[in-house]
Amino acid sequence: MNNNSDPMYERYTDMDFADAKPVSQVPALAKLQAQHGNKMRITMRVDSETLAILKRVRK
Numbered sequence: 001m002n003n004n005s006d007p008m009y010e011r012y013t014d015m016d017f018a019d020a021k022p023v024s025q026v027p028a029l030a031k032l033q034a035q036h037g038n039k040m041r042i043t044m045r046v047d048s049e050t051l052a053i054l055k056r057v058r059k
Contacts, residue, residue, distance in 0.1 A: 023040075
């Protein structure tokens with residue numbers, strides 16, 4: 001990722017995720033994930049071409 005691909009890039013460039021834990025190690029998140037069949041809702045921005053490819057692959 002570079003600063004041209006995401007307008008919020010600068011906001012997160014100096015964040016350190018070295019100590020990040022997987023969902024399974026955070027009880028509240030693990031419970032939520034289990035309630036939703038091990039699926040989590042996410043929001044992701046992609047360009048139209050990428051979305052078209054993903055839709056074709058899904059079928």
